[in-house]
Amino acid sequence: MIRTIGNRAHDFGKCSASELARRISEKKLESIQLALFKAIEDLDPSVPIKIEQLMQIKSEMDKENIKIAVLGCYLNYGHLNENIRKKNIQVFKEHIDYAKILGARVVGTETGAFRDDFKFHPWNHSEEAYQLVKTSLMEMVNYAEEKKVDIAIEPVADHIINTLQKLRRLLDEIDSKRIKVIFDPVNVLTYENHHEQQKIMDKAFSLFKDELLIVHAKGYKCNGEDIVEVPPDLGDLDYGHLVELIKSSPQKIDILLENVRPEKLYKNIKFILG
Incomplete structure (x- = not known):
């Protein structure tokens, strides 16, 4: 079922917490994915954020009834x-502490890559890469369990955790109820598999029926052999199928739009919901 519909906070621009809350509320959105250093001005990424600053952010969001569905630490x-x-890893642990104060539903992340720009490299899909990121995540999950905070992993075709099956393996091997799933259908599509998008969506909701809490909503087009990200209403993703899966899920799922300018939100939300 649909819990909320929201957007990435930094798509509204970098500003004060009060101004950000006002801009989000103006569009009548219910939730956000918050990347603190991208969205909130006057935060220094080189030092931990003060409790007073976090409480101010939470207060401003609470005033407008805006939920922080995902605290991003990618x-x-x-x-x-x-x-x-x-x-x-240390920065992620700090975000677990922040999530506790902010009341964020999950701390979200992708898993990593050989290249600093996260582009594809053959090593990303090796067993060595899998074991390395598994070791990192085990440390992060142990801290999340200690703090009683949920984290969420998002698979991406070019990254280390690149398929739904590999993510299922990771969850089974770490075996923690604190690990949840962010599903972005476009992020796991490739030129070779995009024509099977409905089967991939079905597989995601089957494999992660207990863990899938967040869906990222954007569109895609094929440009030659490349998958190009576009706003939902300009792409070829089957949102009718995706929304039916969300509505049928036993979990309360937050839908968070991406690649959408604020002035285009209403149009794209209408497109997604049909």
Whole structure:
């Protein structure tokens, strides 16, 4: 079932928490994915955020009844440089602490890649890469369990956790009820499999019926052999099929739009819901 419909907070621009809450409320959205350093001005990414700052952000969102569905911390947890990898893990742990104060539903992330720009490299899909990111995630999950906060993993075709099956393996091997799933259908589509998009959606809701809490909503077009991201209403994703799966799910699912300018939100929400 649909819990809320929202958008990425930084798509409204970087501003104060009060102004951000006003802009979101103006569009009558119910939830956001919040990347703190992309969306909120006057935060220094080189130092931990103060409790007072977090409480102010939460207060402004609460005034407008805006839920933080995802607190985003999208860093590279499979980085081959151990110092960078450890630093990224530490930042994620800090976000777990932030989520506790902000009341975020999950701390969300992708898993990482060989290249700093997250583009495809053959190593990403190796067993070595899988084991490296699994080790990172186990440390992050242990901290999440200690703090009683849920985290959510988003598979991406070019990244280390690149398929639904590999994500299922990861969840089974780590075996923690604190791991949830963010499903972005476009992120797991390739030129080779996009014509099977309905089967892929079905598989996601079957494999993760207990863990799938967040759906990212954007569109895609094929440009030669490349998958190009576009707003939902300009793409070829079958939203009729996706929304039926969401409505039939036993979980309360937040739908978060991507690649949509604020002035185009109403049009795209109408398109998604049919």
